[in-house]
Amino acid sequence: MPVDLTNFRDMISGDKELEKVLFHEFFAAFEKGIENLRANDGDNPEAWRLQAHALKGTALNLGAQALSDFCRKAQEKHTAAAEEKRRVLKEIEQEYKTVKEFLLAELAGS
Amino acid sequence: MLISLIAEKAEKELIAFIEEVNEQNAAWGALYLRFSQVPLFPAEEEMIELVNPVMKGIKTSIFFCEDGDLFVVWRGMRRNLLQQLTDSIYEGLKNDLAEFAREDLFAYFDLLAHGEELRLICKKKIAAVAPASAPLGSFSTTAAHEAEPSKPQEMAGGVKPLPRRENAASSIRTRQTAIPEEYLERRRLRKQLEILVVEDQFFSVRLMMSILGNEYKIYAEGTAETALERYFTHVPDMVFLDIELPGMNGHELAERINELDPHAFIVMVTASKDAHDAARAKDNRTKGFVVKPYSRQKILDCMERFMNERKPKTEEK
Numbered sequence: 403m404p405v406d407l408t409n410f411r412d413m414i415s416g417d418k419e420l421e422k423v424l425f426h427e428f429f430a431a432f433e434k435g436i437e438n439l440r441a442n443d444g445d446n447p448e449a450w451r452l453q454a455h456a457l458k459g460t461a462l463n464l465g466a467q468a469l470s471d472f473c474r475k476a477q478e479k480h481t482a483a484a485e486e487k488r489r490v491l492k493e494i495e496q497e498y499k500t501v502k503e504f505l506l507a508e509l510a511g512s
Numbered sequence: 513m514l515i516s517l518i519a520e521k522a523e524k525e526l527i528a529f530i531e532e533v534n535e536q537n538a539a540w541g542a543l544y545l546r547f548s549q550v551p552l553f554p555a556e557e558e559m560i561e562l563v564n565p566v567m568k569g570i571k572t573s574i575f576f577c578e579d580g581d582l583f584v585v586w587r588g589m590r591r592n593l594l595q596q597l598t599d600s601i602y603e604g605l606k607n608d609l610a611e612f613a614r615e616d617l618f619a620y621f622d623l624l625a626h627g628e629e630l631r632l633i634c635k636k637k638i639a640a641v642a643p644a645s646a647p648l649g650s651f652s653t654t655a656a657h658e659a660e661p662s663k664p665q666e667m668a669g670g671v672k673p674l675p676r677r678e679n680a681a682s683s684i685r686t687r688q689t690a691i692p693e694e695y696l697e698r699r700r701l702r703k704q705l706e707i708l709v710v711e712d713q714f715f716s717v718r719l720m721m722s723i724l725g726n727e728y729k730i731y732a733e734g735t736a737e738t739a740l741e742r743y744f745t746h747v748p749d750m751v752f753l754d755i756e757l758p759g760m761n762g763h764e765l766a767e768r769i770n771e772l773d774p775h776a777f778i779v780m781v782t783a784s785k786d787a788h789d790a791a792r793a794k795d796n797r798t799k800g801f802v803v804k805p806y807s808r809q810k811i812l813d814c815m816e817r818f819m820n821e822r823k824p825k826t827e828e829k
Contacts, residue, residue: 413808414722427715455756459783460715462805470783 404500406465407508413463418512424464425505431460432498436491439476443487450487451480457494461501469497515563515572517556522575523634526583529573530627539589540623542630543597545582550612553580554605562604566596577637583630585623594620611745691747691773699747704729708748710739710765711781712757716806720752723811736760736768743769743776750777750818752802752811755789763789766796777821779814781806 414420435457442449458473476490518525533540547553554562559574563584571587584597598618602609609617621630699706705728711717712734721730731746733739736757743751751769755762762780769776779800780793793801799821800814 409805409807410719413719413806417722420718420722424715424718427718431713431715452756452758455783456713459754459756459804460713462783463716463719465805 404466404468404497404504406467408465410463410465421512422509425509428460428464428505429502432457432502435460436495436498439487439491439494443491444484447480451477454480464501466497466501469494469501472497515560515567515574517560518573518575519556520576522577522583523637526575526585527631527634529575529585530623530631533623534627537624539587541586541589541591541594542621542623542626543584543594544619544621544630544633545584545601546617546619548577548579548581549617550609553582558604559584559601562601563597566593566600579637579640581637589622591620690771691744695744695747696773696775699749702749705750706731706746706748708733708739708742708746708751710734710736710751710757710762711754713754716754716804719806720811723806723808724815734758736762736765739765740768744772747773749822750779750799750814752779752781752814753798755780755782755784755793763792763796766793766798770797777818 410424411421414424435453438453439450439457442453454473454476458470458477461467461470461473472490472494476487476494479486479490482490556574556576559576559582563572563574567584567586570590570593573583573585575583575585577583586593598614601618602614621627623630707724707728707730709717709720709730709732711720711732717732721732724730731742731748733742734757737759739751739753740760742748753762753766757765760768762782766778766780769778778796778798779802780789780798781802781804782789783804785803790801800817802810802814
């Protein structure tokens, strides 16, 4: 399972409406974040590091452990060559896709 | 239309101005704006925008004092201008002034009748800032539309730019070394706890609000700079502070808050497991260190720690 929602649902006291809002907020944060990473894979390592760190925290708070691990990896590679960064970004994008499908299925089922 | 700005050595300039007015027996009115009593004071361009429409065609000078107070001085004794002027300034700045009674902020002086009183105010200000003041230049500009207020340092040599509203946090840093006692008193008296969440990810803010928002009043800020401003103006009971922030980071903000408020209750929040972060948080005398993911229990434990620490203090009083 790409996301363990147990802790997340405890934090929001099982509020389904808020869950829906936060899933969409999560999509927005990641899509914007991935865009920012793509824009900063070359000459701005600090911007890359900060963005990867922010995504890592968001993924952790949702319960998307594998996605947060990829973000941590991206954060650690903030000074790596652009090609290396693009490889990590690809991993983030793939895992994000999996997480998003999972969350959309959750939304459809609720 | 003529507006002069006196941005440095303003108090001395005003004293000289009063003397000149008295010698000439000329009629001038002065509005004293006590912005040192509020957390923020307006930048030059902001004042011009607010004063300009009211003082159409009237010779006007604005004196910016070191402590944030202002004097708007105009030729003639048209008292009807006073209400318009205070209305314009108060309306223009009301977000920042909302909590303050306007009668405490505005005072009117007739320079001929009250020159001595005004001179004493200026002298008191000079005495208050003198030890900390470096030698300063001064600048003045005529006709607001010709001025370049966004670049005052380019106007004349040796000019020290005034603190600016958009850089409010640094204004507070240079002006304030502690939270005023009346703000702290307001905190002591408040019934509902107020919590500041400093976090640049909306998703995480919403989670925190869902845990605490029903019981406590929550403020959220996405940068350390705006959070510092918020801390100063609202003096929250406690702060959840993310470490990685754009610009000034959470550790630096914690240091600043502790300087302003020795009784601050700060809990650091981070997605990092770096031992240096934990050590620095400890050095900063923060009261907790929460590693993401949050959990309801972790946050409630912090609240419990806060309540326990607060209890003996309350009983002492």
